[in-house]
Amino acid sequence: MSFLTPLFFVALAGLAIPVLIHLIQREKKQVVRFPSLMFVQRIPYRSVRRRRIHNWLLLMVRMAALALIVAAFARPFLERDEVTAAAGEGAREVVVLLDRSYSLGYADRWERARAAAYDAINGLGGGDRGSVVLFDSGAEIALRSAAAGERQPLTAAVAAAGGPTAAATRYAPALKVAGSILAESPLPRREVILISDFQRAGWRGEEGAQLPAGTTVTPVPITTGGEVANAAVTGVSFARSTFSSQERVAVTAVVVNRGTRPLAGGQLALEIGGRAIQTERLEVDANSSTSITFAPVTLTAEPMRGTVRAGADALAADNVFHFVLTPAQPVRVLVLDRAGGGGNALYLMRALAIGEAPRFEAIVRPPAAVSDDDLRRVSAVLVNDVEVPAALGRRLQKFVEGGGGLFVVLGPRATWSAEVDVLPASLQAPVDRTRGDAARVGALEYTHPVFEPFRSPRSGDFAAARIYGYRAVTPTQDAQVLARFDGGAPALLERRIGTGRVLLWTSTLDLAWSDFPLKPVYLPFVHRAMRHLAAYSEPAPWLTVGQVLEASFGSGRAQPASGVVLTPSGRRVGVGVDEEGAEVLELAEQGFYELRNRAGDAVTAVVASNVDTAESDLTPMDPKEIVAAATRDDGGRAAASAAPPTPEAQERSQRLWWYLLCVGILLLAADTLISNRLSEA
Known part of the structure; x- marks a missing residue:
């Protein structure tokens, strides 16, 4: 045991002072003169030169209490080696x-x-x-x-x-x-x-x-020692094409040899639907990679299960890569235009017809001819400067609340019923900019998905478009202004309604009020707006083990989520519910998962699950x-380092002084009780 302040033990010498004084002190003789001693009892005189201690227990209790208190002030602690030996x-x-x-x-x-x-x-x-x-x-x-x-x-x-x-x-x-x-x-x-x-x-x-x-x-x-080859299929890419009105996909696989020995004479096979359709020779140098492209495959209406498989080696799990091939799904758009005025949507229809990734399918209807079936078949509706009656407005509001997208283009003829609260702004009178300088579009919100592709230099200049007229609007409290004209007036606004979105463009998308359709940014702007409103995303051809899969994967906007999942090992499992109430499943196996309807008799989606290819790097x-x-403590110090902790740190962590002080105080209390008992006796 060691002490941080051992000089306090000097105070122990003071314990002997009262004892010595008690032992060596001589009683002084005091003479008292009496006139007569005949009535005083004679008592033999006892010398007090040498006194003795009569109550050793009381003395020991007092000295132990004081010694413990002094030791507490000396701050004792056990050395680290002693603690280790005891433990x-x-x-x-x-x-x-x-x-x-x-x-x-x-x-x-x-x-x-x-x-x-x-x-x-x-x-x-x-x-x-x-x-x-x-x-x-x-x-x-x-x-x-x-x-x-x-x-x-x-x-x-x-x-x-x-x-x-x-x-x-x-x-x-x-x-x-x-x-x-x-x-x-x-x-x-x-x-x-x-x-x-x-x-x-x-x-x-x-x-x-x-x-x-x-x-x-x-x-x-x-x-594991020794030089071996370890080939891993780390990914695939797809090149889509069309031949004889049929969509085809050419699969390119990337193979990495993470071993220390070249791989020669290997084979790489492409399987579709569990059947090998093409095999290529595979040769990869040590710590190198290569890519192999297979012949195009014609897609069917149903998802096709594909697998790229390399030959067997010391680590088999990374030799296989699964994916799902699906036909490109078009984004269906309903365009509302005036009856008999097809020319008003000419530029819009041409822009939507050019899209390939994704492909857009647009149908044109006058407002009076829109049916409920039309709204069920599309993901987004584009209202091109037309009058929208209250009945149609309520149907469009319900469409947006259910997850659909609505793009409203304003012009001189656009009107909306005040009974329908769906637009991100209230409409005001047109603003004429034909005299003087035309308005320019600026102050874009580049973090928004619509404008994100235009944030880099030389990716598109919206200010090049000249706007000769637009509608003044007053944004609602929950609306977001995504773009403004040079005078500060809103040009593009967005509002969320239920699970859908509404975009409002305050000018026309034809040549009536601007030359915007003639500018290079017009086509990508229309495509990005419709992709955003339709919530379009490329279907993932594969996922990775450990990722969480939503049971609604592959389901349409109005379809319910699946309730049964068939794992690659053939087990039927249910799905869990996350904090937001969504049905989810963590992928734990390599292969193909089948998502089925709640009855379990129909497949709603197929998901490919692959191992994390970073794990194949055995470095x-x-x-x-x-x-x-x-083994580091909270202060960032290594608890198992070779340098022992300081004496102050050891004493502070052990706090032995506290226990000594408590025992000393208890002994003083016992001393008080013993003294009282002796005095009463």
Whole structure:
């Protein structure tokens, strides 16, 4: 034991002063003269030169109390070596973290990892307790805090792990789970045995993965020597074309050889619907990549399941890449124009006809001829400077509330009923800019999806368009102004209604009030506006294991979400509900998922799930990096570093003075009780 302020022990010498005074003090003789001694009793004189202590217990209590108080002020603490020696004598709480990511499927790594886990379990002492945690991108407690005397459940938990999963490696979730187990343990010693191949891609230096103070981390690296080839299909791309009115897709696959030996004489096959339709020769140098393009495939009306498969090697999981080919789905647009005036929408119709990614299908109707079936078939409605009666306005409002998009183009003839609250602004009188300088469009909101492609230099100049007239408007409180004219008047506004959107362009999109249709930005502007209103997004041809899939994937705007999912292994699983109430499912397998209707008898969508190709990079990291990060305290200091903590830090963490002071005060209280009892006697 050591002391921060040992000079306080000088005060212990003061404990002897009252005792010495009591022992050496001589009683002074005092002579009292009496006139007569015949009535005074004679008592023999006792010398007080040498006095004796009569109550040793009381003296010891007082001296011990004062000594403890003095020792408390000296701030005692136990040296770190003493604490370690004391802790080393106790039982251990051991957590075995077993990596089961798909990279452990490389060669014989999984068998060696399980053997290391069995060795760790067999090494538990009689008083130890053990836990088994399996981890990949997440962590799962296979068995929690089992007694070492019952090794069979621990070994059974390792055996039940089966084999590597399709997920990637993430160390932070496993360390957090281990920390929660160790924090609840009453045992004096804590240890984490981390069994992994320690891939560099699995560690991102995550915060919050610190273990409780005093925890020992023992890494067990699982590596494989020798020079081998490791080919991985990291992705595919598609080139669409049309031949004889049929859509065709040419698939190009990218293959990376992450091994240290060239790959020669291999094969790369393209499978459609589970049947190989083309095979190409595959040769890749060590630590290099190549791309191979297959012959075009004619698409069908239904989604087509595709797979690119490389030959077998030491890591099979990354040799396969799945995808889904679907015909390009057009964006259907309903254009409302005046009856008999097809020329008014000439530029709009030509702009929509040019679109290829996506393709637009536009139909033109006068306001009086719009049916409910028309609204059900389209994703967006474009109202081109026409009068909208109240009945049609209410139907369009319902259409937008259900997720549709509405693009309103104002001109001299555009009117809306005041009973319908759907526009992002109230309409005012036209503004004539034919005299003097024409208005220019500026102050664009480049962060909005409509204008985002135009934010880079030389990507389009909206100010080049001359606007000779526009409608003055008063924006509503919930409207967003996306563009303004040079005078500050709103040019484009947006408003959300329910789950849909409304865009309002305050001028015309023909040559009546501007030369905007003649400018290069006109075509991409119309396309971006309609894509945004239709909420169009390219269907994902594949997802990655670990991603969350919404059960409404592949469903139309009015279709209900699926309730049953068929996994690649053939299991039927239900979907969960997230915090926002959406039905979701986390992808955990490699292959094709089938989303079915609630009855389970019809497939509504097919989703391809692939492994994270970053996991196929087997480049290892130094396990000490994880150990150092996991054993750091909140101040960023390494708890397991070679430099011992300062005496002040050790004393502050142990607080032994507080206990000594409390015991000293209790002894003083006992002294008071003993003194009172003796005085009464």
